[in-house]
Amino acid sequence: MTKAIDFRYECKIIVINEKQIMKIVNIFVALFCLTACSLSNGLKDRLILKPQSILIDPDKVKDFIDLTPLLRDSVEIIPLETKDECLLSEIERIEFYKDRIFVLDRTRKGVYMFDQSGRFIGKIGCQGSGPGEFTSVGFFCVTGDSVLISDQHQSKWVAYNLQDKRTTEFSCGEFTYLNGFLMGRNLYLVSNYNKSQSDRFNLYKFDLSTRKIEEALIPFEEKMDKYSTTAFTIYASQYQDTAFLIYPFNDTIYEVSSKGAQPFYTIDFTQRNLPDDIEPINNSFRLAVAKGNFVKGLSYMQMSGNYILGRYADKGYFRYLSVDRSTLKSTVGNSFVVRDLGYLPVTSFYTIGDALVSVYSASALMQMLDVILSPDSPIKEKYRTKFESLKQITNCEGNPVLLKFQFESAE
Helix, strand or coil: CECCCCCCCCCCCCCCCHHHHHHHHHHHHHHHHHHHHHCCCCHHHCCCCCCEEEEECCCCCECCEECHHHECCCCEEEECCCCHHHCCCCCCEEEEECCEEEEEECCCCEEEEEECCCCEEEEECCECCCCCCECCCCCEEEECCEEEEEECCCCEEEEEECCCCCEEEECCCCCCCCEEEEECCEEEEECCCCCECCECEEEEEEECCCCEEEEEEEECCHHHHHHHHCCCCCCEEEECCEEEECCCCECEEEEEECCEEEEEEEEEECCCECCCCCCCCCHHHHHHHHHHCCECCEEEEEECCCEEEEEEEECCEEEEEEEECCCCEEEEECCEEEHHHCCEEECCEEEECCEEEEEECHHHHHHHHHHHCCCCCCCCHHHHHHHHHHHHHCCCCCCCEEEEEEECCCC
16 A cells, blocks of 8 residues: 655664663653643644554454444434425435535526425526636535535636625636635645646645745655546545545545644454556556455545544445544444444435535435335334435435434534
């Protein structure tokens, strides 16, 4: 696996005498006392000298991981309203903002807005190549009363004001970015081993006030250029004022905050790691991976305050990963399920703060309901009633249904 650059440390053996040991101990104690007085007790102010290791044994795989112990005993069911003007193909991003739900459908080339109950409010902006229009939607984010939409085909951003419906445009520069996230007045643009005019960086901090790139972060070496052909749908997961990033063929999870970017976790498989000398851009790579049963690292990750949920590919199948952030204990399974909902599978999911949102197409959910509502299903009675009501109003050709949970440890 490709490790985080310049963050591994060498150990050297030094022969010292007893007096030297006591001197070093006294200096260490003094420094520790000074440091303890100056550092905040908050999580945001701690110094990470070395990434924390999350150890995974790829050969210890459970049939499923039950998320029930992680979640509060409640669920909010949100069927998105189905109308001709808001028929969705596939949801690729969700954002809950104030009393609104925003969803991205790249196939339909639009951002759609619903209220918290799922009632359709409107589509954001319009398609076209003129001023204030977009030909494609790379991704979007919401700030204040505006929705910012990335049009990568026209190398511009469209800012759509939700109050007066006016639009403005701006550019973030001539470089490749595939994903992004917003923190305060800064827009962070996620690249993917793409070389730019400012050398090789995987993250750019764009100030929305000055409309300029203020900082380039997470440098990478020239040998990583070849990895730019392999991309993820989602790179970033946000939790409050911190974001976490993953990149293809990299075992490192990066933390991004107002203080900068740093490697925060490493994903360390106990065996079958991807060798460094395999080229990840041709058919022989796929054959080598299959022959060696190698594990390529995370392909999707979402973060809450206390848990990491993600997945990776192994032997042609997705493996689902749950990590307790307090202990770094990991569990791997062939699927996520919620036992209290009749072992309902959770495959398409997002974390939003301390909430877990699972997305289901109407057709797939209707098939699942036939199973989880069967007489011998372990579904709790209060949820059986809710899902029976949902089944009565759901059409197989309708829009997706969202299930919103709260993590148990959320305050």
